[in-house]
Amino acid sequence: MKPRVAVTLGDPAGVGPEVVARACWDEDVLAAAELVVVGQRRFLERAAEACGLKPPSVTVLEVGSAAAVPLGGPSAAGGRLAGAFIEMATEMCQSGAAAAMATAPISKEALQAAGYPETGHTTLLGRLTGVPRPVMMLAGERLRVVLVTIHCALADVPRLLTTQAIVETAIVTDAALRELLGLARPRLAVAALNPHAGEGGMFGDEERRVIAPAVEALRAMGVEASGPHPPDTVFWRAMHDQFDVVVCMYHDQGLIPLKLLHFYDGVNVTLGLPIIRASVDHGTAYDLAGTGRASAASMKQAILWAARMAKAKARTAKGQII
Ligand SMILES: NC(=O)c1ccc[n+]([C@@H]2O[C@H](COP(=O)([O-])OP(=O)(O)OC[C@H]3O[C@@H](n4cnc5c(N)ncnc54)[C@H](O)[C@@H]3O)[C@@H](O)[C@H]2O)c1
Numbered sequence: 001m002k003p004r005v006a007v008t009l010g011d012p013a014g015v016g017p018e019v020v021a022r023a024c025w026d027e028d029v030l031a032a033a034e035l036v037v038v039g040q041r042r043f044l045e046r047a048a049e050a051c052g053l054k055p056p057s058v059t060v061l062e063v064g065s066a067a068a069v070p071l072g073g074p075s076a077a078g079g080r081l082a083g084a085f086i087e088m089a090t091e092m093c094q095s096g097a098a099a100a101m102a103t104a105p106i107s108k109e110a111l112q113a114a115g116y117p118e119t120g121h122t123t124l125l126g127r128l129t130g131v132p133r134p135v136m137m138l139a140g141e142r143l144r145v146v147l148v149t150i151h152c153a154l155a156d157v158p159r160l161l162t163t164q165a166i167v168e169t170a171i172v173t174d175a176a177l178r179e180l181l182g183l184a185r186p187r188l189a190v191a192a193l194n195p196h197a198g199e200g201g202m203f204g205d206e207e208r209r210v211i212a213p214a215v216e217a218l219r220a221m222g223v224e225a226s227g228p229h230p231p232d233t234v235f236w237r238a239m240h241d242q243f244d245v246v247v248c249m250y251h252d253q254g255l256i257p258l259k260l261l262h263f264y265d266g267v268n269v270t271l272g273l274p275i276i277r278a279s280v281d282h283g284t285a286y287d288l289a290g291t292g293r294a295s296a297a298s299m300k301q302a303i304l305w306a307a308r309m310a311k312a313k314a315r316t317a318k319g320q321i322i
């Protein structure tokens with residue numbers, strides 16, 4: 001049986017509805033999952049028209065008000081609807097009405113203009129499911145990265161980076177790669193923060209004070225972790241199969257290499273939640289909204305990943321080997 005995947009439309013002012021409309025016509029997607037679009041048919045139809053497609057014959061769960069949302073920029077109205085779509089998809093996953101969710105992009109600015117205190121899906125899903133530290137993983141065929149600190153100012157990173165935060169991120173990652181991706185013994189490379197891993201303390205001491213103790217603690221717990229590795233070479237090594245995932249100290253450390261390799265087909269997966277969520281790796285692309293030119297490759301991958309992880313989770317729950 002195909003897993004039912006709740007697909008949110010994202011911010012209606014961005015390219016979300018267009019990439020969802022395209023994905024709803026994709027043969028691989030339709031073969032892998034039963035789709036329920038969580039949003040509003042008017043946005044899906046507007047998007048299909050922009051893409052030169054017929055409106056997809058997919059179930060649409062109507063959520064939110066009939067407020068007008070102008071294309072091409074953040075607004076409180078768009079943020080309010082985007083938030084409502086995520087809330088509904090989460091409820092569906094929690095109640096068993098859906099096996100997983102796949103999300104189209106939202107704007108953090110619009111979400112906050114609508115009154116949400118969160119900085120994106122990851123923290124919103126954390127609140128809705130009662131998980132204090134969900135882990136953001138971005139993944140493609142060639143590279144996987146997880147982030148210890150996520151959406152914060154670069155100046156705040158050294159303060160937020162603690163041994164405990166690194167250990168918790170790595171433990172969630174280790175468990176999720178086993179359960180959802182079927183890796184028997186995930187190899188985690190923990191990146192350093194400073195150039196050349198601090199060069200013995202010449203360029204910072206976070207490696208010695210914070211990161212190395214985390215690696216030691218993880219190894220004592222049986223996690224196959226190593227590091228702190230110099231950041232300028234660790235991604236290349238992971239890409240050449242020396243590691244299964246790189247544990248990154250801050251957002252752009254991990255997302256620059258990931259998006260350079262996988263902008264079109266990368267996915268963003270939230271680890272450590274009681275529900276399954278995969279997402280596109282790109283944003284609202286307001287500059288493309290309404291043109292029909294946005295690539296749907298990442299949206300397609302997000303739905304395929306959501307379906308695959310839902311199946312793996314169901315098999316693990318039944319005690320079968322993945
Ligand atoms: N999954 C998510 O919800 C998610 C992910 C990333 C960024 N965002 C948010 O999106 C908003 C805009 O962010 P940004 O401008 O930094 O990044 P962006 O990804 O929206 O756009 C960056 C560039 O990539 C292009 N692009 C993006 N998606 C594309 C696609 N599918 N096909 C072709 N080209 C595409 C855009 O036209 C733009 O030139 C921000 O509020 C950001 O926080 C959301």
Ligand SMILES: N[C@H](C(=O)O)[C@H](O)COP(=O)(O)O
Nearest residue numbers: 120121122123268280281282
């Ligand atoms: N850093 C994420 C990315 O670039 O894909 C992104 O901003 C999305 O964040 P949420 O999944 O928390 O919305």
